[in-house]
Amino acid sequence: MQDVDALVKRIRLGEDATLEFKQVLLDGDKVIGPKRNAFADELAGFANTRGGTVLLGVDDKSHAITGIPIEKLDAVESWVQEICNDTVKPPLDALIRKIYLPGPGGDDVPIIRVDLSRSLFVHKSPGGYFRRVGSAKREMGTDVLARLLQERSQSRVIRFDESPVSKASPDCLDDGLVRRFLRHDAVVDLAMLRKLRVVADDENGAPWATVGGILLCTHTPEQWLPQARIQAVSYAGTRRDINYQLDARDCGGPLDQQVIEALHFACRNMRVAASKGLARLDRPQFSERALFEALVNAVAHRDYSMAGARIRFHLFQDRVELHVPGALANTLTPDSMELRQYSRNELIVSLLTRCQVPDQSDGARSHMMERRGDGVPIILNDSRQLSGHTPEYTVIDESELRLIIWAAQHEGER
Known part of the structure; x- marks a missing residue:
């Protein structure tokens, strides 16, 4: 309940650098609003910056929680998945959830929440390369794009396996799998995990499991890296x-x-x-x-x-x-x-x-x-x-x- 209240309060304040609203318009099971390509640009912009949340079923002008007809939720969810997988390159790793929020009349209405983390990759969408600036997406200039490509390509090519993976908490690392690489009397704590390089801090100082840590110290690495099979x-x-x-x-x-x-x-x-x-x-x-x-x-x-x-x-x-x-x-x-x-x-x-x-x-x-x-x-x-x-x-x-x-x-x- 606290999470819902906090989200409703954020909605009242309006869109910002990490929050976007989209009202959903339907023709049968077909989504006609927002436009597919423009929506793909929004999602890629979040992933290319610091991540963020898109709420489908919230009017971006009035901030009203209009909702989505419950019988159309699956169709809208599939539409979002298709955009993440097929319209943005490389594909986006998005967390798509159906939740209830209080509508204008006080009754709960269903919406779709799409959460994106800061990506390890630079994503291209139909309109080009975008980033999030304030409450809007902006196409990246050549200098900004060059810096981002350099930053993330260095992470990918030189030490990609030591890159922190957003959403992969150090708690996801299995103690038994980690201990294979330590002395029998070693204490498995955050300091040791950093020393082993299976945990690294992001630019904000938050600790996350690294690519290498996920690949060798979790039982289901494909949960975070679907290509790892x-x-x-x-x-x-x-x-x-x-x-x-x-x-x-x-x-x-x-x-x-x-x-x-x-x-x-x-x-x-x-x-x-x-x-x-x-x-x-x-x-x-x-x-x-x-x-x-x-x-x-x-x-x-x-x-x-x-x-x-x-x-x-x-x-x-x-x-x-x-x-x-x-x-x-x-x-x-x-x-x-x-x-x-x-x-x-x-x-x-x-x-x-x-x-x-x-x-x-x-x-x-x-x-x-x-x-x-x-x-x-x-x-x-x-x-x-x-x-x-x-x-x-x-x-x-x-x-x-x-x-x-x-x-x-x-x-x-x-």
């Missing part, structure tokens, strides 16, 4: 065709769990041939060690600033394709990867080097990563030894790295 699919043939899909799984959770889930998916779906002789010798389609290294490298080095882009791990009869969002960091090239190393996500790499592999019974390494740079050579050498073909790294459109590992040919397949 591995899409695993197995196909019966040699082409990507849903009619030939055998198995599929979205691997979520902490990054180390994603790797293990994706590896188990591959082992479950790959064929294993047995050689004829005095002693049985199993010969799998792919080197399990090479797949493990490829998956670890994928979660460690992908560009997490690319909203909506997942790691894709696809198994075919003749190959595995691993698609990793983001171009190669710094001056790396596909040809130099075997000889050089560069980490886009220093915090994630640091945490993965301290993250134990759950089962080392096959003689595999004890931790997810090692800093010796052996990953790519293992992928190339183990796969070449098994299949006779060298894996292929390719950069696609300067925005994605594709790895192809060729399958070992079994008797009767040649």
Whole structure:
């Protein structure tokens, strides 16, 4: 009740730098007011500045709480979601809620509340690039846009994994997952979380979980970073065709769990041939060690600033394709990867080097990563030894790295 009273008092004062009103006009289930593109500009302006709240069902001139017909709430909510996902680039992460507020006659009427946080990205809407200035949106001049792009691109490209994520309170970090990276007698408090870099302060001094903290110290990182998943699919043939899909799984959770889930998916779906002789010798389609290294490298080095882009791990009869969002960091090239190393996500790499592999019974390494740079050579050498073909790294459109590992040919397949 206190929250409602406080919001009503704010409405009486009118719009400001963090509050916007919009009356909703409908033609059947179609929203005809506000206009889609202008509304997208408003939402992007909030995300490009400090965030804010839009109240749909409040008249922006009279401040009257007119509401939305209750039977039309779902249609209006879907309209807002479509704008956030399809009209603004990259998509907006908005919290959309249906709430009751007291209408002009004293009875409660439903409205839709849209909350936006300061974004990690710079968003473009149909009208261009906007920011919030006072109670209005303003298109950004080239100098302002350049500064904002520099500020947020530095956060994204150089130390994106150490960036604080708005709405991700330090309380979202799981104590058990955090303790994996600390001495057994360490005290888990805010100071320690900052030292571990899984918590950082924003420009106002408020503490939030960082991108790296969310990815390795929460059980559901996709709650804040929907792109942080591995899409695993197995196909019966040699082409990507849903009619030939055998198995599929979205691997979520902490990054180390994603790797293990994706590896188990591959082992479950790959064929294993047995050689004829005095002693049985199993010969799998792919080197399990090479797949493990490829998956670890994928979660460690992908560009997490690319909203909506997942790691894709696809198994075919003749190959595995691993698609990793983001171009190669710094001056790396596909040809130099075997000889050089560069980490886009220093915090994630640091945490993965301290993250134990759950089962080392096959003689595999004890931790997810090692800093010796052996990953790519293992992928190339183990796969070449098994299949006779060298894996292929390719950069696609300067925005994605594709790895192809060729399958070992079994008797009767040649």
